[in-house]
Amino acid sequence: MNESRISRRLLAVLCTILLVPGEGLVLAQTASAPAPAPAPQKPAEQKPAQQSTRRRHRKTSTAQGLERATKMGQDQAIGSAKGTTFPVYYPKNLATGAQYVDPPRPYRLRDLDGRKYRAYRMVVKLGQPGEYYGIEAMNWLNPPILASPDGHRTVNGRTYSLYFDGSKLRVVAFRQGNAVYWVTNTLLRTLSNKQMMGIATSMTRYGGR
Numbered sequence: 320m321n322e323s324r325i326s327r328r329l330l331a332v333l334c335t336i337l338l339v340p341g342e343g344l345v346l347a348q349t350a351s352a353p354a355p356a357p358a359p360q361k362p363a364e365q366k367p368a369q370q371s372t373r374r375r376h377r378k379t380s381t382a383q384g385l386e387r388a389t390k391m392g393q394d395q396a397i398g399s400a401k402g403t404t405f406p407v408y409y410p411k412n413l414a415t416g417a418q419y420v421d422p423p424r425p426y427r428l429r430d431l432d433g434r435k436y437r438a439y440r441m442v443v444k445l446g447q448p449g450e451y452y453g454i455e456a457m458n459w460l461n462p463p464i465l466a467s468p469d470g471h472r473t474v475n476g477r478t479y480s481l482y483f484d485g486s487k488l489r490v491v492a493f494r495q496g497n498a499v500y501w502v503t504n505t506l507l508r509t510l511s512n513k514q515m516m517g518i519a520t521s522m523t524r525y526g527g528r
Contacts, residue, residue, distance in 0.1 A: 385413065386413055392409035406498065423439055437458055438456060438458075451505060454501075458497055479516075
């Protein structure tokens with residue numbers, strides 16, 4: 320039994336002996352081979368962030384207290400163009416909840432020297448009883464209502480004459496070609512200054528004239 324164990328030990332020692340030329344017998348170190356290093360992992364490819372394919376729809380922006388009413392304005396322009404000899408402009412914006420008083424009124428007038436002019440007027444009714452504001456135009460370039468403006472303001476290349484009643488805008492006017500156009504506030508100056516400017520700056524030439 321002891322001889323068998325000794326033989327097994329000798330065999331194990333002989334298995335670890337290496338013959339190295341020129342150096343004699345060398346005992347080999349019986350160290351376990353290191354585990355192979357794991358293969359470097361390829362970093363996952365990052366997909367570029369997908370750009371949203373949804374396009375932002377631009378909504379028509381208006382000043383507070385105004386709403387877009389292009390079609391109603393165009394209908395007013397059609398009526399105003401009857402007999403009018405200069406380009407007709409109409410507002411795309413209306414005060415919120417307001418309605419035109421139909422029909423618009425093209426008319427003629429004379430100055431103190433008897434000279435004849437053409438004009439038209441659109442009337443807009445607010446929600447409150449008796450509250451009206453107006454859009455007017457004529458080819459009389461210096462009517463008394465537009466004398467002595469209190470100031471001027473240029474928006475998108477168009478210069479507006481401003482007429483105040485205290486701190487409230489009473490009239491906003493502009494000249495285009497051979498005519499003048501203006502927006503008149505209500506008697507109680509119900510429209511805010513932003514509303515007045517928003518209506519005036521939305522004035523657009525009617526395509527049929």
